[in-house]
Amino acid sequence: MIVRNLGVRLVAVMVLAAGSFPAFSKTCTLSIDGTDTMQFSAKELSVAADCTEVQLTLKHTGKLPAAAMGHNWVLTTTADFGDVSKAAIAAGAAKGYVPEGDARVIAATKMIGGGESTTLTFSTAKLKAGGDYTFFCSFPGHSVLMKGKFNFG
Numbered sequence: 001m002i003v004r005n006l007g008v009r010l011v012a013v014m015v016l017a018a019g020s021f022p023a024f025s026k027t028c029t030l031s032i033d034g035t036d037t038m039q040f041s042a043k044e045l046s047v048a049a050d051c052t053e054v055q056l057t058l059k060h061t062g063k064l065p066a067a068a069m070g071h072n073w074v075l076t077t078t079a080d081f082g083d084v085s086k087a088a089i090a091a092g093a094a095k096g097y098v099p100e101g102d103a104r105v106i107a108a109t110k111m112i113g114g115g116e117s118t119t120l121t122f123s124t125a126k127l128k129a130g131g132d133y134t135f136f137c138s139f140p141g142h143s144v145l146m147k148g149k150f151n152f153g
């Protein structure tokens with residue numbers, strides 16, 4: 001019993017000292033638009049390192065259907081971006097062009113068409129402050145134009 005209490009106290013002290021497990025959750029919101037001309041409204045998105053969750057809203061401001069001009073918002077490390085964008089095409093339309101169960105995908109919204117919007121909430125637990133991240137649309141061919149830098153920290 002004494003040993004167990006000591007253990008719990010030790011962990012509590014370590015958590016406070018490390019500061020890597022925030023005592024309070026903080027949800028930070030982001031919004032971005034996609035257009036019929038295959039563009040995102042931002043080339044860079046940033047959230048502070050004390051955000052424990054990100055709530056991102058993607059809005060398709062165009063008129064074209066998802067089958068022709070679908071947009072989603074996918075987050076990977078910049079190192080994984082190229083391979084994941086290829087895997088997304090291989091995953092196909094039925095999977096919303098997101099490879100299923102792929103740990104390299106940090107976050108991904110559903111694919112939407114003109115006039116639609118979608119909101120995604122994801123934890124920042126997998127992100128490293130100051131890390132190199134890229135967001136993109138994984139619809140075939142779109143990530144050439146539809147990509148940007150994601151900053152955490």
Ligand code: CO
Nearest residue numbers: 070071137142
């Ligand atoms: Co797109």
